[in-house]
Amino acid sequence: MMVKNPNRSDTQLLLNIVVVGHTNTGKTSLIRTMLRSTEFGVIEDAAGTTRHVEQATISANNEPILHLYDTPGLEDSRALFAHIKKLQIKSKLLSPIQILEQFSANVSVSDPLEQEAKVIRQALRSDILLYIIDVREPFLEKYRLELEILTQSGKPIIPVFNFIAGHDRELAKWREHLTVFHMHATLEFDTVAFTFDAEKRLYQKMQVLLESHNDRLQKLIDYRAKLWNQLCLSGAKRIAELIANVACYRESKAIKNNLIADSLIEDRLHNFVRKAEQHCLHDLLAIFNFSDKDVEIQRIPVCNGQWQLDIFAPGILKAYGLDVGSAAAKGAAAGVGIDLMVGGMSLGAASALGAIAGAGWSTFKRYGDEIKATVKGTQWQCADETTLQVLYLRQKHLLKKLVHRGHAAQDKLQVGKAGDEKLPKDWNKLISSLRQNPGWQEPSAARNNNPQYQQIEATLVGELLNEE
Ligand SMILES: Nc1nc2c(ncn2[C@@H]2O[C@H](COP(=O)(O)OP(=O)(O)OP(=O)(O)O)[C@@H](O)[C@H]2O)c(=O)[nH]1
Ligand SMILES: [Mg+2]
Structure with missing residues (x-):
């Protein structure tokens, strides 16, 4: 998405957008969020963070559409x-424009207004100005x-209101002044609480002000919308995959009670669930272009690729509003022993023998391992109901956070706490x-083409993307 230093003819063809404003209002933040990348520029809660004009390019289907220019803040x-x-x-x-040209051309490197001159110079070279406002300020x-x-x-100017959350009154005042x-x-x-709708409206405003770029901007809007839907869908599918992966997982164990062997099995099961969840977390961060480095920078409660609040930690059920009595105190429990399940029926060893006798080859093929195991006196241990519930709720919460997280966000992402x-x-x-x-x-063509599986996946994906 980002291309640096394009050649001049390219620059002349493309739409050039300059981001300007007072220092520390969130100019670099806006660009990061528009690029969906935490790599661009430096963001700090201090004046004078950006010292030079920096450029990025936004493309649609590998076709560059516009250049964004970050500028030092006006001080x-x-x-x-x-x-x-x-x-x-x-x-x-001289005309007002010529005055600005003269000013920006004649400022020396040591001039106290050198930063300002860089901004004016870039504004004069651009097609449109985005003027970033920190609405908390009068x-x-x-x-x-x-x-x-x-x-x-x-040049046409679009004032962009930043820091709007919880500042309705200040926002209204700013609107009044700008008229x-x-x-x-x-x-x-x-820039911190991202919505795709805001990004779309930004490009639509540009379309109104820059008619000659209308079609290319529309191309960009369509492309970004498609991309955004794909991202959300990939995220939700990844979570559905996790649920299938864990729900279908099983460890075999001897029916006879053996405490040491049982606890080993439980450890293996726990480790499997933990790893599956970590894997999903990493994939989700990657899908939304938040890397491991960002996890650190953004203080998501994940350390060395691990969630800080373990899935089996005491209290996690409560955190997710799952009241399961004593199990809540113990943490998301454990595995549950399940009997062989055929068509939703739970069979003991004796009836399994009957099942073999009565069932056709197709049943045996599907449940053969379980039937044989049951006959041999083996039971299956799989992740219990509440563990699966916590997994689902926690990942859904994370997905929601990632979908609305601007790439400028610096705060701690509270995914350990329950959402609703x-x-x-x-x-x-x-x-x-x-x-x-x-x-x-595990994914396979047979599974992915199975209508029953497709139905389950579609239901999970629909629920994950539903924000009601
Ligand atoms: N809460 C909140 N913080 C924001 C928002 N936008 C920017 N910030 C914070 O504001 C500070 C300044 O952001 P920058 O993007 O560096 O601002 P800038 O305008 O590029 O600053 P200079 O380059 O110094 O002119 C950082 O601490 C950001 O995390 C926002 O929408 N909400
Ligand atoms: Mg900056």
Whole structure:
């Protein structure tokens, strides 16, 4: 998605978008979120983090559509305004744009307004300006001056409201002030709490202001929408895969009670579930382009590839609103011994013999191992109901977080705590169908083409993506 240093002819063809604004308002954050990449630039809660103009390219199907330019924050707008006014008085015949050109061309490296000159220079070279606003701040004189200077560039400006969560009143005030500048096409785009809808509206606003780029922007909107749906679908499918993987997993154990052997089996089962969950976590982060490094940076409660709150930790059931009495104190328990299941019926060894006698070859082929094992006095141990429930709820919660996490987010991702996610309505039926098909544990053509499996997967995916 990101291409650096394109050649000049390419740059001239593409739409050039410059991100401007006061320092520390979230300009670099906006670009990261638009790129869905945490790799771009440096974000810090300090003024003057970005020191140079930096560029990224956004493409649709490998066709570059637009360049985004990050700029240093405007710091001293009063001095800048005074300087430009002075130039205007001195060169009365120059147009407002020519004044800005003259200013940006003549600033020396050691000039205190050098940062500002970089911004103005890039604004003059671009087709449209995104002016990022930290709505928590009142509409101070310095912001009014910045807007006066930037409008002098003659370029269309889209004011982008950042830090909007919980600041409705301040947002309304900002809107009011901007109407004075005839700026009505504003946009709310929280770079931390991402919604695809906001991204789409940003491009749609550009379409209105830049008609000649309408078709290419539409191409980009369509491409990004398709991509976003695919990402969400891949995430949900990955979780459905985890549920199938764990629900179908089983360890065989001797029917005779043997405490040491039982606890070993339980350990193996626990380890299997833990590993399966870690694997899914990694895949989900990768699907949404949050890498292991970001896990560290963003302090997701995952350490060395492990969830910090173990799936079997005491209290986890409660955290997910699963009240299962004493089991809640123990943690997501354990494995449960299951008898051989044929068509939803639980059979003991004796009836298994009957089943062999009465069943056709196809039944034997499907449940042969279990039948033989049962006859030999073996039982199966598989992950219990509550473990599967926690797995599902925790991953659903994580998916929701990732879907709404802007790539600028720096806060701790609280996936250890419960959300208000619910289990699918026919959860028990789904799990029981999975358990009866141990062959579905791993992906295979036979499994993936099986209509019953497809139905289960579709139900799980539908529920995972449903945010009601
Ligand atoms: N809560 C919240 N924090 C944000 C948001 N956008 C940016 N931040 C934080 O604001 C700080 C500044 O973000 P940057 O993206 O570095 O801002 P900038 O405008 O590029 O800053 P300079 O390059 O210094 O001009 C960082 O600590 C970000 O994490 C937002 O929408 N919500
Ligand atoms: Mg920056």
